[in-house]
Amino acid sequence: MNISVSHIFLSENAAISLQMRLRETISGAIWSGRFAPGDKLPSTRALAQHLKIARITVSAAYQELVADGYLVSAPRSGYLIAEASPSLRLAAEEKTQDDRLKVDWSQHLPGDYAAVAEKVKPANWRAYRYPFVYGQADQSLFPxxxxxxxxxxxxxxxxxxxxxxxxxxxxxxxxxxxxxxxxxxxxxxxxxxxxxxxxxxxxxxxxxxxxxxxxxxxxxxxxxxxxxxxxxxxxxxxxxxxxxxxxxxxxxxxxxxxxxxxxxxxxxxxxxxxxxxxxxxxxxxxxxxxxxxxxxxxxxxxxxxxxxxxxxxxxxxxxxxxxxxxxxxxxxxxxxxxxxxxxxxxxxxxxxxxxxxxxxxxxxxxxxxxxxxxxxxxxxGHYNAHAARQRSEFKARWLILEKALTDAGLKVANKDSIGGASVWLELPEEIDSGALAEELKNDSVLIEPGARFFASETPPRNFARISYSVIPKDRIAQGVKLIADAIRRRQS
The missing domain is CATH 3.40.640.10 (Type I PLP-dependent aspartate aminotransferase-like (Major domain))
Structure with a gap:
């Protein structure tokens, strides 16, 4: 079967090259079984015109897929899906199991390690406008x-x-x-x-x-x-x-x-x-x-x-x-x-x-x-230079954050610290930072509830960590205002 150009599109991952995006799309279609062994891919010229990219980009992607065993190049026939290419469909056919042989994993596993990996920040935190999240890198500062x-x-x-x-x-x-x-x-x-x-x-x-x-x-x-x-x-x-x-x-x-x-x-x-x-x-x-x-x-x-x-x-x-x-x-x-x-x-x-x-x-x-x-x-010497740039930027962000927190009447519990990339907020006693964090997501704000840091079975609920390692300077004040507004709503 000839694969139509309309069945091939570029993935939306703009962080990688066009060639890699095309390769990712085709290999994914082969792996999932959408493209079957023996199917013929569009010509490099036709696909390049359809996707509005250079023909050499398509050719390079095809050649890489040939090298990896996904495609074969047939003289005067173009590129075909390889008979032995990886496929989920083939893997599924090979993995037919009798239900009687399936393992009852609950008898073999403790079942509580997954809870340790509790998601304290969404995987798509970059999509939030005010990400006060800790432990991430600011790409704009990285050399x-x-x-x-x-x-x-x-x-x-x-x-x-x-x-x-x-x-x-x-x-x-x-x-x-x-x-x-x-x-x-x-x-x-x-x-x-x-x-x-x-x-x-x-x-x-x-x-x-x-x-x-x-x-x-x-x-x-x-x-x-x-x-x-x-x-x-x-x-x-x-x-x-x-x-x-x-x-x-x-x-x-x-x-x-x-x-x-x-x-x-x-x-x-x-x-x-x-x-x-x-x-x-x-x-x-x-x-x-x-x-x-x-x-x-x-x-x-x-x-x-x-x-x-x-x-x-x-x-x-x-x-x-x-x-x-x-x-x-x-x-x-x-x-x-x-x-x-x-x-x-x-x-x-x-x-x-x-x-x-x-x-x-x-x-x-x-x-x-x-x-x-x-x-x-x-x-x-790149490491020391990078650290110096981060210190300068983090200091600028901290000064903006400190003023914004003061103006909002929010209490910083670690006022005597000498740096770092986050602050520890002590919220009013009646405020549950976990519930506050969930509400703030609706305003595109991310904060980290503090209860998980305590060993006690009944930890205080009114602490939160907010970091300024990735949030731009011009969004800090507005982000803090949204936090303060949400606290006032919960107090009213």
């Missing part, structure tokens, strides 16, 4: 050309072996060198290459450390911040670890409330998640004193440290640790882009050795291409 150059270098012949090989339990030495020479010294931390392990982001680092330090203990007990990072809390809880939530005030974790039985303390001293509070020098020193007195370890998640722009940041907690009790976690994903999924652990040799072995069993190592591209990004 695309610099990253493209670094990725090109990583994929070049000179670096191909380093980027594409399987190195079992080792890391890219170029990236480790940059971490040891650039990243850690910037936080006052000295480390040797053998004291660093590259991870798939900070969350992967948290899992590795938590598993190593607590999985073998029958009565493991960990102290976490309250409020704190929900994914860490759920990670520990599902591992059978007893959790001791420790309150956070204007100086950070109230360390005197850490129970005697604790073996590990997890903390975010530079920018507490989610309030943004910076832990005071006195609290930091006292925490290390207690760690030595009671023989517990401290896991320092130092995320967002580059985003201190209101006054100079304090050095990392690990920089004043003389006992090797602090395990330092860093991440490149927050400053660059969340999809990078690249972080690291800096700690004493024995822990890194064991962590390397554990990582090998689970993921072997982070992708070599990602490691090498990031190494170039650091080595060529």
């Amino acid at each position: 695309h050309d610099a990253w493209r150059d670094c990725a090109r270098r990583a994929l070049g012949k000179r670096d191909f072996d380093a980027a594409a090989g399987d190195f079992r339990d080792t890391d890219d030495p170029m990236l480790v060198k940059q971490i040891v020479m650039r990243s850690l010294p910037g936080r006052g931390v000295a480390a040797r290459p053998e004291e660093v392990l590259v991870t798939l982001g900070a969350q992967n680092a948290l899992w590795i450390v938590a598993h190593l330090l607590m999985a073998h203990r029958a009565q493991a007990c960990a102290a976490i911040e309250e409020p704190g990072y929900p994914e860490l809390r759920e990670m520990l809880r599902r591992s059978g670890v007893k959790i001791a939530p420790i309150p956070v005030d204007r100086e950070g974790m109230c360390v005197e409330e850490i129970p005697q039985a604790v073996q590990v303390v997890f903390i975010t001293p530079s920018h507490h998640a989610p309030t943004g509070v910076n832990m005071s020098r006195a609290r930091r020193r006292r925490l290390l004193e207690l760690a030595e007195e009671r023989d517990f370890l401290v896991v320092e998640d130092d995320y967002d440290y580059e985003m201190n722009y209101l006054k100079p940041p304090l050095p990392a907690l690990k920089s004043i640790d003389s006992q090797d009790r602090v395990i330092y976690l860093g991440s490149f994903s927050k400053t660059l882009f969340p999809g990078l999924r690249l972080g690291y652990i800096a700690a004493a040799d024995p822990l890194i050795t064991e962590a390397r072995g554990l990582r090998t069993l689970v993921t072997r190592h982070p992708p070599g291409i990602t490691q090498r591209a990031t190494a170039y990004f650091l080595a060529l």
Whole structure:
């Protein structure tokens, strides 16, 4: 059968090239079974005229589909759907099962991990006019050309072996060198290459450390911040670890409330998640004193440290640790882009050795291409320059946000923080931030309800986190006004 040009259209994904969009459309039609083996595609000239694109674009897309086995080129016949092309229809025919053999998965699975992945922001958050969402990258600030150059270098012949090989339990030495020479010294931390392990982001680092330090203990007990990072809390809880939530005030974790039985303390001293509070020098020193007195370890998640722009940041907690009790976690994903999924652990040799072995069993190592591209990004100075641009822009956004919140009469709970990319709002007691967030979606406003950050079964409902990492400056004031208007409506 001849496929009509009217059956082929370009996908609406404007983020990719015309050639890729055409290729995506045709391969999708083949995979879904709309185009069958032996069907003939329109000529390159006819399809180009129909889609109003260059004929060479159509030819290139066809050739790529031939290379991937979707099409065959027949002399004097044009392009045909390959007999052996991938197809959902064929896959479905091969997967006929007797109902009696189907597995009752409820008997084999816990059934509650899906709840951990609770969607705190819509997947289409970019469609909202006022996205006060955290943990996303602002494309307008990102140095695309610099990253493209670094990725090109990583994929070049000179670096191909380093980027594409399987190195079992080792890391890219170029990236480790940059971490040891650039990243850690910037936080006052000295480390040797053998004291660093590259991870798939900070969350992967948290899992590795938590598993190593607590999985073998029958009565493991960990102290976490309250409020704190929900994914860490759920990670520990599902591992059978007893959790001791420790309150956070204007100086950070109230360390005197850490129970005697604790073996590990997890903390975010530079920018507490989610309030943004910076832990005071006195609290930091006292925490290390207690760690030595009671023989517990401290896991320092130092995320967002580059985003201190209101006054100079304090050095990392690990920089004043003389006992090797602090395990330092860093991440490149927050400053660059969340999809990078690249972080690291800096700690004493024995822990890194064991962590390397554990990582090998689970993921072997982070992708070599990602490691090498990031190494170039650091080595060529792009990372520091990008962080400086972000600090400048975030400071400008924060000043606008602060004024807008003040004018609207909204209370910032972390007024003493020195940067970051978000603020912690304390709303009137009668306001449920979850219900408020749902109502605000109708005004194209996204905020993050605060209840999920608390370990308590009855958490306070009147807190919310709003971030200014992706919202344009000229929309901040109006977005805050819409939040304030919605609060007043709920109070009336």
